[in-house]
Amino acid sequence: TRTPVNVTVTGAAGQIGYALLFRIASGQLLGADVPVKLRLLEIPQGLKAAEGTAMELDDCAFPLLRGIDISDDPNVAFAGANVALLVGARPRTKGMERGDLLEANGGIFKPQGKAINDHAADDIKVLVVGNPANTNALIAQAAAPDVPAERFTAMTRLDHNRAVTQLAKKLGASVEDVKKLTIWGNHSATQYPDVFHAEVAGRNAAEAVNDEKWLAEEFIPTVAKRGAAIIEARGASSAASAANAAIDHVHTWVNGTAEGDWTSMGVVSDGSYGVPEGLISSFPVTTKDGTFEIVQGLEINEFSRTRIDASVKELEEERAAVRQLGLL
């Protein structure tokens, strides 16, 4: 029998945690033949609710679930972790400046990065979901000098999935027909969903759409502002779709992208496409056997260049701000 994979989830008692844990335990994160042990990290106020969720996980009698530990100590929760999903974060509250937000999250992600550095398994893979996801991932990565930088990733898969559906709908196609779509940059309102290399049922997507005004004025804002639209409609933020995207992100990282397709992940830049080295920015990536590569050689037109640059500029500003706070 296989050794269970240790999966640590932070913010386990939150909305996304509740939508995520059952899917991990049922085998959707790593595969239907991979047993898992869950490690839940919460702040002290969240421990009781996490225990309630653990009771429900027990009550599902998932055959693949080999144990659940709950802790408020990162050094315990990340011990032996093979996969870490960093969901818990400090949300922006009314009147909070960006600097305050970055500082509050630095107080979470720096010690978590250090705990991963000191206690996680050698093959640790980290996905940061908690916002500001790219910069939180950068802070955690900087605090983990013994872990290869490319093991720290940030989630833009929800944006990717949102864009796939919007594009499929526009062209009357099925989501399965959409390939090679890219989210570039920051997981924020400046993100750039790029259809110029995408294919829909084998046809170039930008040519099939043939409507730059729709791209600029409907598609891009719809994808970038989808989170706000969901809060407006549902009265609560997107949790199930975010959890779904986290499942997709890790599943793709571990199991690989399909031939002739790629996905979007926030990963450490090697300087590709003019994105300054070391920033954690979203790129088109292919994955195989638990590793990824940034897709090379794509031609970037003027329409895309301006938008990628704007989002990357925002990432640089966030990096400068956290540097100034001594978080890097």
Ligand code: NAI
């Ligand atoms: P939530 O507020 O329902 O849950 C967050 C949980 O994290 C709470 O239970 C809280 O106690 C816990 N927490 C806070 N600090 C912690 C720490 N230091 N260690 C462990 N746990 C801690 O929020 P929700 O809806 O689950 O969202 C979580 C995060 O995901 C937010 O930052 C949100 O902005 C982000 N998000 C990111 C998306 C993406 O596409 N990258 C999409 C949707 C949400």
